[in-house]
């Protein structure tokens with residue numbers, strides 16, 4: 478199956494007609510336990526070679542089906558699926574780092590990841606340095622002898638700033654430090670970080686890959702050598718397993734990922750252009766716009782510019798957020814992104830700095846170049862772009 482095109486892989490990888498009934502659509506296996514033909518050990522360590530299905534926290538056929546589909550889409554040897562994007566993130570950080578280790582991380586990324594790295598990891602003896610990873614000199618300067626992981630997110634939430642994956646991969650590999658890429662905004666349709674030298678890729682499946690806003694999930698992808706121990710830590714011991722029903726829903730969503738990403742991108746380009754021309758709107762951040770400061774990196778690294786953008790407004794953003802929540806008719810005023818429904822949310826710079834990022838000086842100034850006092854993050858869904866523009870035009874001052 479691996480030599481097929483991405484559209485074919487999205488539909489078929491991991492699945493096949495049921496060998497007993499011929500059912501064309503996949504079954505969902507909700508069973509938590511599996512009847513055995515012979516008695517076996519009680520610990521995962523008692524099994525050698527290919528693990529049979531024993532208990533759903535160790536492995537489940539429907540979850541496996543999704544893992545195989547995602548591995549095919551990402552061009553990865555192996556994949557482990559987890560209960561949420563944060564379950565995937567925490568598994569990689571907690572399984573990969575121990576007391577005394579040092580982590581270098583993007584200074585702008587998903588708020589939950591930022592808070593975990595800055596507030597929780599230090600309590601376990603892991604120190605984090607947060608740097609602007611679009612600045613290669615800053616990444617170099619942050620690396621220490623005890624650095625054991627480099628974590629980037631590209632495009633980074635919520636300012637859509639990009640990091641050159643191939644360039645930071647060289648910095649990491651020169652020091653034998655694994656590079657982890659949170660590729661949730663890009664999806665494997667846009668960017669394949671493993672081919673650019675990354676060691677692990679993390680996705681929140683809750684976003685574009687599931688695509689319909691009805692199932693939380695997460696995944697980590699990479700070589701068999703890196704994923705296998707993570708499976709023992711993250712599933713068997715930490716226990717953050719994906720429900721088989723969610724795996725089934727996300728697999729169904731993933732089947733249409735390539736065509737949905739084309740539609741998300743096409744509409745996002747139109748909405749971004751509309752916003753850029755609107756007198757009430759300040760800067761618009763979208764990798765597909767000619768005005769994006771890393772336009773050439775976007776062209777090199779992103780085969781699709783995805784569907785999430787952010788924009789500043791000239792009026793008071795917090796007040797306008799209230800108006801949007803009450804008056805938008807098509808777009809939902811709600812957190813999250815990557816769904817078929819368009820979603821918008823106000824992200825206030827001061828509040829975000831206090832709760833999650835704590836940037837100061839030059840790093841804060843660089844954040845504010847993109848975000849000013851705050852941005853509206855808009856996840857452009859699969860509705861008609863004209864309807865989205867009309868909805869926004871009605872509420873913008």
Ligand SMILES: *Cc1c(COP(=O)(O)O)cnc(C)c1O
Pocket residue numbers: 561562563564566587589590630634659661662681682683684693694695
């Ligand atoms: C949403 C998100 C996460 C967390 O995923 P959940 O499924 O909500 O736990 C992590 N990284 C990025 C970039 C995200 O957008």
